[in-house]
Amino acid sequence: MQNLEGFKSFISTPKKGVILPHSKPDGDALGSCLAWYHFLRKTGHEVTIISPTDYPAFLKWMKGQEEVLVYEGNEAEAEKLVQDAEVVYCLDFNSLKRIGGLGALVEKSAAMKVMIDHHREPDDFADFPFSDTTYAATCEMIYDLIIELDGREFVDADMAEELYAGIMTDTGGFKHSNTTRKTHMITADLIALGADTAKIGKYIYDANSLDRLRFLGFALSQRLQVLPEYRTAFFSLTQEDLKRFNEQTGDTEGFVNYALSMREIVFAAMIIHRKDGIKMSFRSKGTFDASAFAKDNFSGGGHKNAAGGISDMEDMESTVEKFTSLLPAYKEQLLAAN
Numbered sequence: 001m002q003n004l005e006g007f008k009s010f011i012s013t014p015k016k017g018v019i020l021p022h023s024k025p026d027g028d029a030l031g032s033c034l035a036w037y038h039f040l041r042k043t044g045h046e047v048t049i050i051s052p053t054d055y056p057a058f059l060k061w062m063k064g065q066e067e068v069l070v071y072e073g074n075e076a077e078a079e080k081l082v083q084d085a086e087v088v089y090c091l092d093f094n095s096l097k098r099i100g101g102l103g104a105l106v107e108k109s110a111a112m113k114v115m116i117d118h119h120r121e122p123d124d125f126a127d128f129p130f131s132d133t134t135y136a137a138t139c140e141m142i143y144d145l146i147i148e149l150d151g152r153e154f155v156d157a158d159m160a161e162e163l164y165a166g167i168m169t170d171t172g173g174f175k176h177s178n179t180t181r182k183t184h185m186i187t188a189d190l191i192a193l194g195a196d197t198a199k200i201g202k203y204i205y206d207a208n209s210l211d212r213l214r215f216l217g218f219a220l221s222q223r224l225q226v227l228p229e230y231r232t233a234f235f236s237l238t239q240e241d242l243k244r245f246n247e248q249t250g251d252t253e254g255f256v257n258y259a260l261s262m263r264e265i266v267f268a269a270m271i272i273h274r275k276d277g278i279k280m281s282f283r284s285k286g287t288f289d290a291s292a293f294a295k296d297n298f299s300g301g302g303h304k305n306a307a308g309g310i311s312d313m314e315d316m317e318s319t320v321e322k323f324t325s326l327l328p329a330y331k332e333q334l335l336a337a338n
């Protein structure tokens with residue numbers, strides 16, 4: 001963190017604050033927010049987590065999640081909390097564009113802004129930016145920060161499990177290339193602190209509904225297209241598809257990885273028509289830069305091998321057309337990827 005000493009002295013006195021994850025928080029976003037929330041509360045701070053939107057049911061075992069205020073539907077209460085905050089902690093996102101309607105509120109708030117994040121190319125909005133793309137997960141950064149603040153004694157088993165869950169999900173179960181020695185060192189200490197790894201694996205990965213499994217089967221058999229000449233595979237899911245399978249937040253998480261799991265495929269996309277627009281998810285293997293692809297074509301970003309963005313078109317057909325017509329320009333990179 002730039003100015004770590006400044007930050008240490010800043011939080012050495014209790015502060016009123018809010019902690020924010022990105023929209024549709026995943027395991028890393030929610031896990032890091034909750035562990036940081038417990039740490040701050042144990043050290044005398046008055047904080048509330050505000051999530052821009054709801055989050056998947058498979059995260060609802062985390063301790064303290066029932067106290068998270070969801071902005072959508074509770075706008076007035078959330079606005080008051082942001083207005084009254086002396087400090088806003090922004091966890092697992094690098095741009096105020098990633099928190100929906102909360103972005104404008106945070107932008108105009110006079111609070112000190114702390115960003116703790118591992119995505120590329122952060123925007124310049126934080127007073128205390130802690131941005132480092134060598135971390136696999138924001139949960140690893142929270143762990144390191146708590147250690148820096150001499151707070152290991154405050155990390156109980158629930159916090160260790162929240163941090164473990166974020167690291168496990170952002171590394172794809174410790175198999176993506178972001179998994180490092182540091183990842184395993186931190187994970188080992190979280191186990192020492194009481195994390196029950198088998199329990200968390202079960203809560204997160206064995207949490208399918210029948211609807212979700214049937215939806216996955218449908219997506220694989222009816223909505224997956226493979227373009228071997230570009231070593232690319234993609235799903236396109238319509239609003240009717242989502243409705244037909246009673247899609248819940250988190251149900252499509254991981255679909256894109258099935259497209260990437262084919263041996264010769266190095267680039268995968270999932271294009272989903274949501275209520276508020278067409279959302280893109282990208283995954284890649286090896287040298288192919290999904291984040292650059294998302295940034296250059298779909299107003300997005302993320303990490304080299306996992307990125308997202310949005311379509312500037314209103315219908316699925318033109319979005320798919322745009323996506324496929326971009327591939328020839330990347331053919332050389334796609335063929336060379338390893």
Ligand code: 5GP
Nearest residue numbers: 281282299300301302303306307308309310
């Ligand atoms: P996912 O495909 O799981 O939604 O996101 C993959 C990665 O890309 C995550 O690290 C996520 O934070 C990032 N990401 C997803 N959507 C967007 C987006 O619209 N803009 C940016 N800048 N990053 C995104």
Ligand code: MN
Nearest residue numbers: 028092138170
């Ligand atoms: Mn993350």
